[in-house]
Amino acid sequence: MSTINYTSWVTSVLTLLYRSFLFLACLSISYSASAQAPAIIDYGSRFHPVVSDRGMVVSQSLLASQIGASILSQGGNAIDAAVATGFALAVTLPQAGNIGGGGFMLVYLAEQQRTIAIDYREIAPRSADKNLFLDELGEVNEAKARFSHAAAGVPGSVAGLVHALESYGNLPLATVLKPAIALAENGITVTQPLAYSLAHAEQRLRKWPASEGYFFRKDGSMLRPGDHWQQHDLAVTLGKIAKQGRDGFYKGSVADKIVAEMNQHGGLISLEDLANYQVIERKPVTGTYRGYTVSAMPPPSSGGVHLVQMLNILEGWELNKLGHNSADYLHRLIETMRRAYADRSEYLGDPDFHPVPVARLIDKDYAQVLREGINLNKASLSSEIAPGLKAPYESPQTTHFSVWDDTGNVVSNTYTLNFSYGSGISISGAGFLLNNEMDDFSAKPGAPNAYGLIGGVANAIEPGKRPLSSMTPTIVFQQGRPVFTTGSPGGSTIINTVLQTVLNIVDFEMNIAEAAAAPRIHHQWQPDKVFVEPGLNSDTQGLLSAKGHKIVPSTRVIGRTQTISSDGSHTYGANDTRWPGGGAVAQP
Numbered sequence: 172m173s174t175i176n177y178t179s180w181v182t183s184v185l186t187l188l189y190r191s192f193l194f195l196a197c198l199s200i201s202y203s204a205s206a207q208a209p210a211i212i213d214y215g216s217r218f219h220p221v222v223s224d225r226g227m228v229v230s231q232s233l234l235a236s237q238i239g240a241s242i243l244s245q246g247g248n249a250i251d252a253a254v255a256t257g258f259a260l261a262v263t264l265p266q267a268g269n270i271g272g273g274g275f276m277l278v279y280l281a282e283q284q285r286t287i288a289i290d291y292r293e294i295a296p297r298s299a300d301k302n303l304f305l306d307e308l309g310e311v312n313e314a315k316a317r318f319s320h321a322a323a324g325v326p327g328s329v330a331g332l333v334h335a336l337e338s339y340g341n342l343p344l345a346t347v348l349k350p351a352i353a354l355a356e357n358g359i360t361v362t363q364p365l366a367y368s369l370a371h372a373e374q375r376l377r378k379w380p381a382s383e384g385y386f387f388r389k390d391g392s393m394l395r396p397g398d399h400w401q402q403h404d405l406a407v408t409l410g411k412i413a414k415q416g417r418d419g420f421y422k423g424s425v426a427d428k429i430v431a432e433m434n435q436h437g438g439l440i441s442l443e444d445l446a447n448y449q450v451i452e453r454k455p456v457t458g459t460y461r462g463y464t465v466s467a468m469p470p471p472s473s474g475g476v477h478l479v480q481m482l483n484i485l486e487g488w489e490l491n492k493l494g495h496n497s498a499d500y501l502h503r504l505i506e507t508m509r510r511a512y513a514d515r516s517e518y519l520g521d522p523d524f525h526p527v528p529v530a531r532l533i534d535k536d537y538a539q540v541l542r543e544g545i546n547l548n549k550a551s552l553s554s555e556i557a558p559g560l561k562a563p564y565e566s567p568q569t570t571h572f573s574v575w576d577d578t579g580n581v582v583s584n585t586y587t588l589n590f591s592y593g594s595g596i597s598i599s600g601a602g603f604l605l606n607n608e609m610d611d612f613s614a615k616p617g618a619p620n621a622y623g624l625i626g627g628v629a630n631a632i633e634p635g636k637r638p639l640s641s642m643t644p645t646i647v648f649q650q651g652r653p654v655f656t657t658g659s660p661g662g663s664t665i666i667n668t669v670l671q672t673v674l675n676i677v678d679f680e681m682n683i684a685e686a687a688a689a690p691r692i693h694h695q696w697q698p699d700k701v702f703v704e705p706g707l708n709s710d711t712q713g714l715l716s717a718k719g720h721k722i723v724p725s726t727r728v729i730g731r732t733q734t735i736s737s738d739g740s741h742t743y744g745a746n747d748t749r750w751p752g753g754g755a756v757a758q759p
């Protein structure tokens with residue numbers, strides 16, 4: 172018995188010692204784990220960004236992001252990677268990635284601590300005039316403004332991407348174009364999202380034999396997921412750009428093909444228009460928000476001006492105390508959006524043709540006046556906010572990509588064909604689609620368009636003028652260091668999408684993936700409606716209705732952001748899950 176008791180006592184002591192050892196070992200593991208590898212993401216979050224200790228590329232096409240990231244690995248900087256991504260998107264995301272459209276690029280150069288806004292927006296051909304889209308009765312011919320050869324502005328994408336590379340990149344043009352040329356020549360596998368978007372544009376594309384040849388199977392049926400799809404003519408055009416730079420597009424055989432197409436179908440773009448296309452470097456619009464500095468696109472995009480203006484108004488309230496997407500918070504947001512978009516309709520246009528009062532619009536005192544006019548309990552009526560001209564319609568089809576390299580250079584780029592697949596018209600023999608950006612001008616001041624919206628005099632068509640845009644590539648800084656960059660497609664919803672992304676990150680301390688996933692709202696003064704995404708609490712919607720807001724479920728998602736942030740040692744990428752084909756890709 173005593174032997175048994177002794178054995179039992181020894182066993183108990185040994186068990187206790189063993190457990191203590193395990194406990195101490197666990198403590199030491201968790202201590203050394205946290206000492207050596209502190210958590211860089213919050214595992215309690217529902218959405219997570221992709222993390223890298225090097226560079227990052229985020230775009231709406233996984234393939235294009237992979238190409239950008241591989242350019243970073245080859246020693247390219249953020250600008251090289253952005254240009255490679257931009258050309259790759261022209262192959263893999265034909266609904267918005269493009270060489271036949273235009274856009275805006277924000278470049279932050281870490282070494283110089285300088286941000287440059289590159290404007291490569293399309294311009295109105297020299298023979299365009301303000302009555303271009305009016306019929307003999309003086310009414311707007313909507314088909315002509317959106318789906319004809321005359322709807323095309325002089326494309327700026329090739330000039331813009333080449334300009335960025337030659338000014339701020341490290342690698343030769345042929346190197347950054349090589350992957351896009353290979354994708355076009357060797358072909359890509361049609362993804363589900365690509366097949367989906369092609370099916371939605373079927374009618375528009377079938378109308379034009381060249382587009383039917385490029386965007387359908389050889390037997391004329393729809394491309395399906397899993398199909399192998401080659402774009403030989405596009406590969407040849409990209410090859411000419413690789414060899415000759417911008418002249419490979421704006422002069423020679425590609426330019427001849429564009430002009431032949433115009434001459435055959437009543438389009439306006441001439442060889443002279445193409446040869447004279449100019450990229451413009453502009454000073455970004457800059458504002459401050461709760462200690463952060465926000466740098467965004469100046470006119471002819473309205474994005475930067477109204478992003479800063481809205482942040483100025485909202486800075487006067489402690490938004491985080493109201494609760495994210497609460498009725499009190501959204502009421503302030505809606506009233507702010509209403510006022511900014513009202514100003515947009517009256518003051519914004521191409522600054523080289525029409526003076527835009529940027530300084531006044533982004534003035535903090537002006538924001539205070541607007542804020543003080545907001546009744547916190549009751550919705551305003553848009554008709555009482557500003558009786559002036561109303562905002563022009565813009566299509567939601569555009570695309571954004573963001574790039575961050577491991578030396579801290581940042582690129583935030585938004586470009587577009589305007590509508591999905593632009594006008595649907597391809598340049599025969601050259602393999603690319605034409606934009607229908609002339610529809611972003613106001614065809615007739617005072618006349619409602621298909622969406623009941625009206626355009627302003629500042630944005631009337633004039634030869635050589637750039638149409639007003641909402642594209643909002645944005646970089647946000649803290650103590651002089653870039654901390655995140657974002658942007659979105661979505662036409663007139665872009666500015667509000669970027670605004671809500673900034674607020675989610677700054678005021679509500681969300682990580683960039685959570686900031687992207689949160690449901691968004693949109694109000695653009697006219698129509699006087701609040702568009703809401705699925706996921707916004709119905710009780711909140713009821714409270715907003717009770718304040719007098721007209722709540723409308725949005726028929727489309729509101730924006731699709733591509734965001735990158737950095738804490739100085741890691742980059743974090745988040746592709747908005749609203750478009751499933753995209754990807755945040757870490758530099759390998």
Ligand code: GLY
Nearest residue numbers: 565589640641642
């Ligand atoms: N085409 C849309 C925009 O420029 O905002």
